[in-house]
Amino acid sequence: MERLQKVIAHSGVTSRRKAEKLIEEGKVTVNGKVVTELGTKVSSNDKVEVEGVPLVKEEPIYFMLYKPRGVISSVNDDKGRKVVTDFFPEIEERIFPIGRLDYDTSGILLLTNDGDFANLLMHPKHQIDKEYIVKTKGIPSKEAVASMKKGLKVDGDFLRAVRVKTLSVDRKKGTAIIQVILHEGKNRQVRRMFEALDVKVDKLKRERYGNLTLHGMNAGDFRELTPHEVKQLRHLAEKNVK
Incomplete structure (x- = not known):
């Protein structure tokens, strides 16, 4: 017997968090009956449907x-x-x-x-490194770079980078290439930090996720x-x- 939301998540329909929401909204049935209790457990013999569509167990990919x-x-x-x-x-x-x-x-x-x-x-x-390479229009000061490591209060959120390093500067063009490493992943976090420092982000790319790279x-x-x-x-x- 497994929790219903876990079974839904394993089927590949959606994440467990979204599965819990679907259950609470009455969009899940077990053996033809609507279930809204998150603690419900089901077996492989139970027929589970999400929004009227039967679950089919998928191998994880x-x-x-x-x-x-x-x-x-x-x-x-x-x-x-x-x-x-x-x-x-x-x-x-x-x-x-x-x-x-x-x-x-x-x-x-x-x-x-x-x-x-x-x-x-x-x-x-979790503390998985997520490395971003940022091309800026405008050159952040050393103080600005340091402030991103200390943390910035932006629109009620505390945003902080694990590491920030200036990789190169083109003073003629007024641009810089900055490496930013995050552990968290709040909405538009990198862009919001630079916006708070009045530095425009021209291009932004995530080049590493844990041990994975774009090589x-x-x-x-x-x-x-x-x-x-x-x-x-x-x-x-x-x-x-x-």
């Missing part, structure tokens, strides 16, 4: 996408814009992105049908993660989540 700019980190978009799952037309499993990258941000984005894995990586206490990939490319890579990510997340 894990992908890394080099997301281009101008793509939505979602499985669909009501405005008809390109979404990240459009890059996987031959994948039959119902994969979804782990977290998100902004529309104008490129780089590593992970996708899976494993809701538990997604929740683990997005846990607020050998072009924008729009994807590949399946190896079992070892999945195991490494689990280890990095679990060792910091109590």
